[in-house]
Amino acid sequence: MEEVKRIPYGVSNFVEVVEQNQYYVDKTMYLPLLEEQPSNLFFIRPRRFGKSIFLSMLRAYYDIAQREKFDKRFGNLWIGSRPTRLQGTFQILFLDFSRASGGSGTLAENFDRYCCMVMDLFGMSYESYYFPGFAQEMKAQPDFVSKLNYLNLHAAETGAHLYLIIDEYDNFTNVVLNEQGKEVYHALTHASGFYREIFKKFKGMFERIFMTGVSPVTLDDLTSGFNIGWNISTKHQFNMMLGFSETDVREMLQYYKDAGQLPGNVDISAMIEEMRPWYDNYCFAEESLERDPKMFNCDMVLYYLRNYMDLGKSPKEMIDPNTRTDYNKMKKLIRLDKLDGNRKGVLRKITEEGQIITTLTTTFPATDITKPEIFPSLLFYYGMLTITATRGNYLVLSIPNNNVRKQYYEFLLEEYQDNRHINLNDLGLMYYEMAYEGHWRETMEFIAHAYKENSSVRSSIEGERNLQGFFTAYLSTNAYYLIAPEVELNHGYCDLFLMPDLMRYDVKHSYIVELKYLSAKDSEAKAEAQWQEAVEQIKGYAVGAKVRQMVHGTELHCIVMQFRGWELERVEEVMQK
Numbered sequence: 001m002e003e004v005k006r007i008p009y010g011v012s013n014f015v016e017v018v019e020q021n022q023y024y025v026d027k028t029m030y031l032p033l034l035e036e037q038p039s040n041l042f043f044i045r046p047r048r049f050g051k052s053i054f055l056s057m058l059r060a061y062y063d064i065a066q067r068e069k070f071d072k073r074f075g076n077l078w079i080g081s082r083p084t085r086l087q088g089t090f091q092i093l094f095l096d097f098s099r100a101s102g103g104s105g106t107l108a109e110n111f112d113r114y115c116c117m118v119m120d121l122f123g124m125s126y127e128s129y130y131f132p133g134f135a136q137e138m139k140a141q142p143d144f145v146s147k148l149n150y151l152n153l154h155a156a157e158t159g160a161h162l163y164l165i166i167d168e169y170d171n172f173t174n175v176v177l178n179e180q181g182k183e184v185y186h187a188l189t190h191a192s193g194f195y196r197e198i199f200k201k202f203k204g205m206f207e208r209i210f211m212t213g214v215s216p217v218t219l220d221d222l223t224s225g226f227n228i229g230w231n232i233s234t235k236h237q238f239n240m241m242l243g244f245s246e247t248d249v250r251e252m253l254q255y256y257k258d259a260g261q262l263p264g265n266v267d268i269s270a271m272i273e274e275m276r277p278w279y280d281n282y283c284f285a286e287e288s289l290e291r292d293p294k295m296f297n298c299d300m301v302l303y304y305l306r307n308y309m310d311l312g313k314s315p316k317e318m319i320d321p322n323t324r325t326d327y328n329k330m331k332k333l334i335r336l337d338k339l340d341g342n343r344k345g346v347l348r349k350i351t352e353e354g355q356i357i358t359t360l361t362t363t364f365p366a367t368d369i370t371k372p373e374i375f376p377s378l379l380f381y382y383g384m385l386t387i388t389a390t391r392g393n394y395l396v397l398s399i400p401n402n403n404v405r406k407q408y409y410e411f412l413l414e415e416y417q418d419n420r421h422i423n424l425n426d427l428g429l430m431y432y433e434m435a436y437e438g439h440w441r442e443t444m445e446f447i448a449h450a451y452k453e454n455s456s457v458r459s460s461i462e463g464e465r466n467l468q469g470f471f472t473a474y475l476s477t478n479a480y481y482l483i484a485p486e487v488e489l490n491h492g493y494c495d496l497f498l499m500p501d502l503m504r505y506d507v508k509h510s511y512i513v514e515l516k517y518l519s520a521k522d523s524e525a526k527a528e529a530q531w532q533e534a535v536e537q538i539k540g541y542a543v544g545a546k547v548r549q550m551v552h553g554t555e556l557h558c559i560v561m562q563f564r565g566w567e568l569e570r571v572e573e574v575m576q577k
Contacts, residue, residue, distance in 0.1 A: 012052035028079035040209040044233040046383025048299035090163035098171040115144040164206040170213035216363040236287035243295035281400040342372035351408040355398035409476035435480035448568035510551040
């Protein structure tokens, strides 16, 4: 009986996956397409989207030193019966710049030390294609640039074909931006900065180059020294090259069900529907909106599957805790010292509306990161926005899923918590009472009191927006509901809809919340008229077929809250028609 393939969660080495009986989602059909592109390619995707294992596969496929192992490694894959003429014809220089920033020396010393180690390994791996002593002479060269010059000289002599693959080409500079600041970064990537000089050396030396990263920031700053790259990140042919399609996910789940690793009565379609709102909905090319299915974040799918196999049910936390490090890195780069008012406004708008209409800037220098008109493009490359529609010559960029939506809520939450800390554990216990007992008043009044006490919400003239943002941020910390602001319900948009997460919790109660805001000078007559309008609105929402479908038989509560300034003036449950 064939041994069941292991789940390659956290594994980025292609050879390890295929030789140690791990599950591999075949992406080799993209190799001929890549060969048809220009020789020097850049490809940007969010973290945990399978970039590293894809590059590892490229290396194994094109490496002349691994040529004889083609059938063993690729025989069962798409490319196995369709090898291209370039298969196994290159000497590969593989650099992973995420490994180039650590160490006790200066930035330049650490970078040079790492690259020298890689060049020395290159010399040992390919000495047989040069001459005896090639590796020793390579090791004797004093620095990375000297080793590149040495290789360039002898590769030309022997007619060697060189392929440069760089993983996380922007990691090193992201670290510099985060820890050293824009001035140091500018010195490295402009004029005669060592990083720029290195990229100028690559130019013309390598027959093919493939680089990946998480943003195009560094690319733009290096292009005048290296203006031969072709950015394929938003080309529709490569929209599905990384990540998993629904077909990929379905085949994987079916494989493990058939192998007895999932409960026999498990519903594959139900598993996919549970994952979809959390991990799916990525689209990276405008032309792919109509032609391609949306893509799942592959690491998240593997996390879910591994937990399901261990527990016989979905994980309690749908968001992989290991992404916390990624989130913190991204948060640093997004803030770059301090999140100014304009970018904070963009974040808040996206958080509250779920989308933004903008143009997509494909490359931009680091100096432009803080510009509010560039900011949505940066969020797109980080996977925090995705293409969902067009509006004329503009794109609609939307929050792709709940996983990402939670990150937006945390941006708001951290701002509020920094100003005045609330014990979220106490709030969590109140959410339990809301979900299972229908006791909502204590929770809502607790958040309202916190709103009053938090001075950061008073400084803005956007009273109603601040109010909704504050409630959304704190309600998002609950485990039992999916929070959806501004949901269209029965010909109107409710402020907050707490949709029960019944796939994971046996919730008994659901909620629609309407928030109304009065200024201090508004009259009592206006207050009463506003209240009556809110009551009629929320009654209308409650009878809609969409609401009935979303609450799934739980008891629906319609709550109206009216604030004057930052004081809660009135809160009541509205009885439905």
